[in-house]
Amino acid sequence: MLSELMAGLLMIITDPVIMFWCVLGLILGTIFGALPGLGPVSGIALLLPLTFFLDQISAIILLISIYAGAMYGGRISAILINVPGDAGAIVSTFDGYPMTKKGQAGYALTLSAVASFVGGMFGFLALVFLTPLLSEVAMMFGPAEYSSLLLFTILAIGGLTSKKPLKPIIAALLGLLLSTVGADPLSGKNRFTLGIMSLWDGIDLAVMAIGVFGLAEVLFRFEDKTLIKNSQKVTLLSLIKDIKYVFKDFFAMIRGGILGLLSGILPGTGSLAATFMSYTVEKKISKNPEEFGNGASKGLSGPESANNASVGGSLIPTIALGIPGSNTTAVLMGGLMMVGLQPGPLLFEKSQDVLWPIFAGVFIGNILLLVLNIAFVPLFAKLIQVSQPYLIPLITVLCFVGAYVIQNRPFDIILLILFGLLGFFMRKSGLPLASFFLAFMLGGMLEENIRVALSTSIGSFSIFFTRPISMAFIILTIVVLLVPVLRNIKFTRS
Secondary structure: OHHHHHHHHHHHHOOHHHHHHHHHHHHHHHHHHHOOOOHHHHHHHHHHHHHHHOOHHHHHHHHHHHHHHHHHHHHHHHHHHOOOOOHHHOOHHHHHHHHHHOOOHHHHHHHHHHHHHHHHHHHHHHHHHHHHHHHHHHOOOOHHHHHHHHHHHHHHHOOOOOOOOHHHHHHHHHHHHHHOOEEOOOOOOEEOOOOOHHHOOOOOHHHHHHHHHHHHHHHHHHHOOOOOOOOOOOOHHHHHOOHHHHHHHHHHHHHHHHHHHHHHHOOOOHHHHHHHHHHHHHHHHOOOHHHOOOOOOHHHHHHHHHHHHHHHHHHHHHHHOOOOOOHHHHHHHHHHHHOOOOOOOOHHHHOHHHHHHHHHHHHHHHHHHHHHHHHOHHHHHHHHHHOHHHHHHHHHHHHHHHHHHHHOOHHHHHHHHHHHHHHHHHHHHOOOHHHHHHHHHHHHHHHHHHHHHHHHOOOOOOHHHHOHHHHHHHHHHHHHHHHHHHHHHHHHHO
16 A cells, blocks of 8 residues: 555656646635635636546646645635635634734734644545545445435435525435436436437536536626725745744644544535534633634634545545545546546556555645645735636636537537526525535436346335345435434424
């Protein structure tokens, strides 16, 4: 394992092309994360078309670098202007922005960078040592087990533990419905294509992702015409001189890394849950809990470590099982499939020459991310202010060009506009895009596994309940469905 990892490291370090895409991905990801409202999902979705012009290793390292960079970038706007770049950065505003108001912006950003590095290394180590083990366990999975696991994942990541569980169900059902467009996976007959030849192969995953996450964001910004201004002054010297104070929070970073890793591995939790758990733990064990919310350094360092550890954690089930650990890794998994890799237990057998360099790329990316985000934070902070008037036209151009170059079909532009409108109205009505997109992406796999399982049991559904692993996931699915119901009953009685 270690020899394969070292070989992957040498391959990346000695290949300037791969290093270029790694660095570019980290920079672009940080920019996408620092610009409020975008984040890792939009960043990966908008840049998916770039992967068509790259080899497998460069394409995947680019996407993972965007993911890692965006997870840190969201903290820049959270700390400096109290506006989180993505959901996972919400907790960073609790103590990050109060530190800025105290004149400690440099310290807060440096602390955030180091904590993100510590958490990222937790994720990397888990990715290297746990993914192969999990893939071996996954070899025990048959069609029935995969069907139950896919169903659980769609419901869990969809957020059925929220206060309005009906909306994620509606979004997931819509995604499952659209996943059936195209040729039947077993019989080959066309379904719901409306006689349109371009739909015979189904709806293109990248076009949908760009539409519901990218173009919908443009429409959303047209409605919200307010510009975010950044009056904070951050210099490189202010970042470097505060490094000596950072390591007093080392154990908070370790605790955050463990929580973030565990949260990332479990489908449906992700970075937001990880950061809230870390913040709660640090406040509970603190000798001065009253400082939290007023600029407590551990209220920033712990959640920041948890956030970046969840990146590696969510990649583990994505690679080992072919099951995304979060909505971001759902888009990332689409990118893996687009470059010819099928995530799952057989990936270690068929694509080891690609897989270990990818793991090595996560390690190198974490180191480069620490250096780049200390060196370029002043530039990123300035970018938040000056880019606002140009953001809408830039995203619009990226959406239309990206959707067209995938297959050079004008029909994809029509699909882009339709999915952009759909994504906009879903956001306006509170229907979660994560549920919709994940159900669409996994719908084909779910249908195929259910039908294969039923064919082996001569049409009997008992196969899903008589196999222990399948039954365990069915029980977990029922629990996920009952949680919001029980919560509403408890709220009504109180």
